[in-house]
Structure formats: structure tokens, C-alpha cells
Amino acid sequence: MKPTTAISLVLALTIAHHASFAAGAGAGPRVIIVGAGISGISAGKRLSEAGITDVLILEATDHVGGRMRKENFTGVNVEVGANWVEGVNGEKMNPIWPIVNSTLRLRNFFSDFETYLAQNVYKEDGGVHDEAEVQKTIDRAHEVGESGEKLSATLPTSGRDDMSILAMQRLNDHLPNGPSSPVDMVIDYFIYDYAFAEPPRVTSLQNGVPQRTSTDFGDDSFFVADQRGYESVVHYLAGQYLDTDDSGNVADARLQLNKAVNEITYSSSGVTVETEDGSVYQADYVMVSASLGVLQSDLIQFKPQLPKWKILAIYEFDMAVYTKIFLKFPERFWPVGKGREFFLYASTRRGYYGMWQEFEVQYPDANVLLVTVTDEESRRIEQQSDNQTKAEIMEVLRSMFPDEDVPDATDILVPRWWSNRFFRGSFSNWPIGVNRYEYDQLRAPVGRVYFTGEHTSEFYNGYVHGGYLSGIDSAEILINCAQKNMCKFHVQGKCFSNDADLSL
Structure with missing residues (x-):
């Protein structure tokens, strides 16, 4: 295949992906949400309520719910995650x-x-x-x-x-x-x-x-x-803003399963998200709801690399x-x-x-x-x-x-x-030595990259309600920037003797 042909094919595929993203578009900025667990779905719901409906949810696995997951065990559905x-x-x-x-x-x-x-x-x-x-x-x-x-x-x-x-x-x-x-x-x-x-x-x-x-x-x-699974809660929340079928399962082009994100490129003008199958998506913002464990791994590469303060905050939590x-x-x-x-x-x-x-x-x-x-x-x-x-x-x-x-x-x-x-x-x-300062840094956006998940819940980390509430909180931070031009995230100093603004 000639180089020009290959480039044309890549561009065509990229345009196709973007077209499918834009098909369900509404008013406001474009947002990609990484992860369809309760935090990502909750964040998407809050964005939709604020009028930001041009969202695309990329989920690495074949199901909605993340760590809220049922599995059939000898004829009985049991909860292998949250219970x-x-x-x-x-x-x-x-x-x-x-x-x-x-x-x-x-x-x-x-x-x-x-x-x-x-x-x-x-x-x-x-x-x-x-x-x-x-x-x-x-x-x-x-x-x-x-x-x-x-x-x-x-x-x-x-x-x-x-x-x-x-x-x-x-x-x-x-x-x-x-x-x-x-x-x-x-x-x-x-x-x-x-x-x-x-x-x-x-x-x-x-x-x-x-x-x-x-x-x-x-x-x-x-x-x-319940044989419907605890994950029914996530499907219910998703159904508040995404199309569902007669069984209550999400059937909306704005949710893409089996899309493992492996690279996020961000700049002052927008974000580009790539998945392991070679798909490329562009948006104005990205909300990362991957688990803390994933952030601590090399699954997702950020370009440019996240700042040292952010990386340190990620690694200070367990x-x-x-x-x-x-x-x-x-x-x-x-x-x-x-x-x-x-x-x-x-x-x-x-x-x-x-x-x-x-x-x-x-x-x-x-x-x-x-x-x-x-x-x-x-x-x-x-x-x-x-x-x-x-x-x-x-x-x-x-x-x-x-x-x-x-x-x-x-x-x-x-x-x-x-x-x-x-x-x-x-x-x-939360291990010994981690406090509000590191929590604020863990939750803080980096440019147009936002973060959510139970690990960003200050008081309820590790819990289902923590994941749900963190999605709302992180969405509010994005809404303030996108709609109110309030694009600085305030972090109080480590010993409350100095303050810092993490500019977006």
C-alpha cells in the first residue's frame, strides 16, 4: 500500500469515528469519558443535566458497571465486586x-x-x-x-x-x-x-x-x-441520559464497549484519545474514570507526561x-x-x-x-x-x-x-501520610484532562456512593470551566500556610 493511500485510509477512519461521535451531539463542548463504571456514568449524567450532551463513553471491557459486576456461579448470579x-x-x-x-x-x-x-x-x-x-x-x-x-x-x-x-x-x-x-x-x-x-x-x-x-x-x-445484579444501579443511571433497549441495557452510540484507551494527548486546544484497536477520537475535554490501579500502571500513556505533582499524588494512594x-x-x-x-x-x-x-x-x-x-x-x-x-x-x-x-x-x-x-x-x-492536599491533587485536572473515581472521593473513597458522588463532583469542575470559564482548580497548601492554583 502506498503511503498516501495509507494516510488517506487513516484519515477516513478517523473521520468515521468522529462522525459517529457527533451523531448524538447536542449543545456545548465535546467530552470523552474513559470508563463506564459508576463514576464515569455518574459524571456523564451530571454533564448531560448541565446541557453537555456531546459525550462519548469509551469502556475497556464488554460491560457497563466497572467493579460493580455480577457473575453466574453454578446457576446463581453473585457479586464479584461491590456487594x-x-x-x-x-x-x-x-x-x-x-x-x-x-x-x-x-x-x-x-x-x-x-x-x-x-x-x-x-x-x-x-x-x-x-x-x-x-x-x-x-x-x-x-x-x-x-x-x-x-x-x-x-x-x-x-x-x-x-x-x-x-x-x-x-x-x-x-x-x-x-x-x-x-x-x-x-x-x-x-x-x-x-x-x-x-x-x-x-x-x-x-x-x-x-x-x-x-x-x-x-x-x-x-x-x-438480586439476580439482576448490583450493576443495575449503573444501568439505571445511564438510562437517565443514554438510550436503552427494552431490557434496560444501554443501546446508545455514545457508549462504546471493548474500547481500551491506551493514549491520551492533550493541549490547550483539545484532546485526542486513542484506543488499542487503533481508533482515534478528538474532543474538547476528557474525563478519566479509570481506577487508581490503572493510573498507577502503564496502560494509559499521557502525552505530554502528567506533571510530577500529579504523578506523585497518584502513587501516594494505595x-x-x-x-x-x-x-x-x-x-x-x-x-x-x-x-x-x-x-x-x-x-x-x-x-x-x-x-x-x-x-x-x-x-x-x-x-x-x-x-x-x-x-x-x-x-x-x-x-x-x-x-x-x-x-x-x-x-x-x-x-x-x-x-x-x-x-x-x-x-x-x-x-x-x-x-x-x-x-x-x-x-x-488512604495510607498513612496522605491528607487533603494530596487528595486535592489527585482529583485536580491537568489541562483539559479531568479525573474521577472512588479514589477521588475525599470522604467516601472505596465505596459505591463514593464513586457515584465523585462523578458528580468532577463533572461540576469541568462544567465550571466549560460553561463559566472558571478554569483554575484551587489547592490549599499542604500545611494550610500557602495556596496553589493549578491552572488549566
Whole structure:
């Protein structure tokens, strides 16, 4: 093929792509949104409400919803990603709750994590630990946690005196060398790792205790177990501004699936976005809703390279890994009934298949168990075969229930969020030393490149409602620039002694 012919073909393809983009165009600037998870879809909805309807959403995977994703497991749809509406029945309304409970009426179940927990902590050699002794451990942990909340409230908002949750525990003469006994470790894991997906030695006290989700929206959590999937929330939001088919699935040319973005070129006049299949798109602005893990990888190349302050902010946050492993059995051998839904395995190895949930109510007669692992255990498990993981789990279960005839699991489902190049983890965590200044930088635009995602939610990172609200917040920043010519993003100085404006 002659060079001129090749150039003509490329131009023709480019024009075709742009034509399809413009087909659904409305008034206002053109915006490309990278990612069709709840943040990207939420941002698109807010832009549309403001009259910016010339949007194109490029999604790397074959589905809408991002880390809100159901998967069929032996005939039952289970949630491999987000599963709970966390933060309900407080003074303020969690914006996700009415969509789930009233609008879509998704099947959901109150999760009573703690009332009966002390009765359900299993020993490595079988049977349960003494309830009274376990309850003492739980009560002491909560007593220290309450002290931590008071201490956190006294720390300067600049974050300069922040500490890890573990440091706070030590200040309270609680497990000065870290949790060491199996019961201490599994209770500590339940309270902190199960929430943040990283241990107390990593997690920031100031940004983790108390949890603003509970403070603002309430302490209750509801487990979504609907065959339509928790992702229905994202489809519902998308349907507010994108065309859908009779089944409620998005059927709009402004949403393109299987379009993995690998390059974003930006200048003062606009942006060019390229995907791995060779497609090229141009717009006035781009909103990047890829996960923090993706931003920390080399999947998307920015040209020019993002400024150092932005790169540093991206790398200062953690992308944690939270793995929900589902197992199917030919018959039930574990206890069921009131107070039996959640149970713990107190191993001498912290985080080793410790957090269990049974589904007598949510998935009747399914004979499915869920065990959750995080952090280093998640990464280890992702690198071994499912058969090896199943063998480890069966050994644990037979240790927990030595008097039962425990059959082999017939099926296992092991999500691999960390290994998936389109996610690189499950959700973000605020580590020690990261404060409002770095958060503002993480959220801040760079020229015509805007950023959103649960990791940019100051108070609710890691949560579904955090992703939803961050989409709205980031869209507002773009709207202010595009429609009001307010194109400077204000970042207060690290110690509040100086200010900085990140000009666009």
C-alpha cells in the first residue's frame, strides 16, 4: 500500500469515528469519558443535566458497571465486586440506597456483622473459641477504636501529625507488638482489613477513623443479592441520559464497549484519545474514570507526561485488593440459622481464609459459601491455580469442622482484580501520610484532562456512593470551566500556610 493511500485510509477512519461521535451531539463542548463504571456514568449524567450532551463513553471491557459486576456461579448470579450498600439509616441519606431499595427494588438483606460474632470464631483444630473470651477481645478492640476516634478528631487537618491505626493502638497499650494470638488477629482483621482491605499498620488513622460513611449515612449495611445484579444501579443511571433497549441495557452510540484507551494527548486546544484497536477520537475535554490501579500502571500513556505533582499524588494512594471467593458444595455441612451468617477462622496466619459468610437467606438451597481475603493473601492466591486455592480452603474447612463429613467443593470462583489490567485492584485506601492536599491533587485536572473515581472521593473513597458522588463532583469542575470559564482548580497548601492554583 502506498503511503498516501495509507494516510488517506487513516484519515477516513478517523473521520468515521468522529462522525459517529457527533451523531448524538447536542449543545456545548465535546467530552470523552474513559470508563463506564459508576463514576464515569455518574459524571456523564451530571454533564448531560448541565446541557453537555456531546459525550462519548469509551469502556475497556464488554460491560457497563466497572467493579460493580455480577457473575453466574453454578446457576446463581453473585457479586464479584461491590456487594453492600454501606451507610444506611443515619441522619443523611446515602444516595445509592433509594435507588437500590425503592426505585429498582433490588433484593437486599440487612447484614448483622457483630451481634453474634463472638459465638462464631472457630479454632484451627476445630470447634469454637470461648464466647466470653472472644467478646472481651471485641469489646477491648472497640474501646481502643473509640479512643482512636477522639484522638483523630484532635489532629491538625493538614495531616502532618497523622499516624497509622496500628500506632494509635499502641498508644492505647493495645497489642503493643501488633495482634499475635489467633483470636486477636482475626478480630483485628475483621474490624479493619475487612473494611479497608489493608492492615492497620498501613491505613491512616485520620482518614479512616471514624469512617465518614458511618458518621454521615449510618452504621447499617445491606447485602445486595438480586439476580439482576448490583450493576443495575449503573444501568439505571445511564438510562437517565443514554438510550436503552427494552431490557434496560444501554443501546446508545455514545457508549462504546471493548474500547481500551491506551493514549491520551492533550493541549490547550483539545484532546485526542486513542484506543488499542487503533481508533482515534478528538474532543474538547476528557474525563478519566479509570481506577487508581490503572493510573498507577502503564496502560494509559499521557502525552505530554502528567506533571510530577500529579504523578506523585497518584502513587501516594494505595490500590487495595479485596477478593471474594465463592464455593459450591453438594450439601450443607455448616451451621445455619439466626446469628450464623458470618463466622471467623482464627488462624495463626493473619488473614488466611479468616472471614466467612453463608447464604441460607440470600441464595436458598444454593449451598454456597463465601470466604474473603485481602492484600497479600489476595495477590498470592491470584498467582496460583484455582485447584490449589480450593485445596487450601478445604483443609481449612475440615479443620474448622472436624466432626462433620465435609465434602469437596464442586465449584470455585476466584475473582482476580489485581491481575486484571483494566482494574489492578479492588478499591483505594488512604495510607498513612496522605491528607487533603494530596487528595486535592489527585482529583485536580491537568489541562483539559479531568479525573474521577472512588479514589477521588475525599470522604467516601472505596465505596459505591463514593464513586457515584465523585462523578458528580468532577463533572461540576469541568462544567465550571466549560460553561463559566472558571478554569483554575484551587489547592490549599499542604500545611494550610500557602495556596496553589493549578491552572488549566
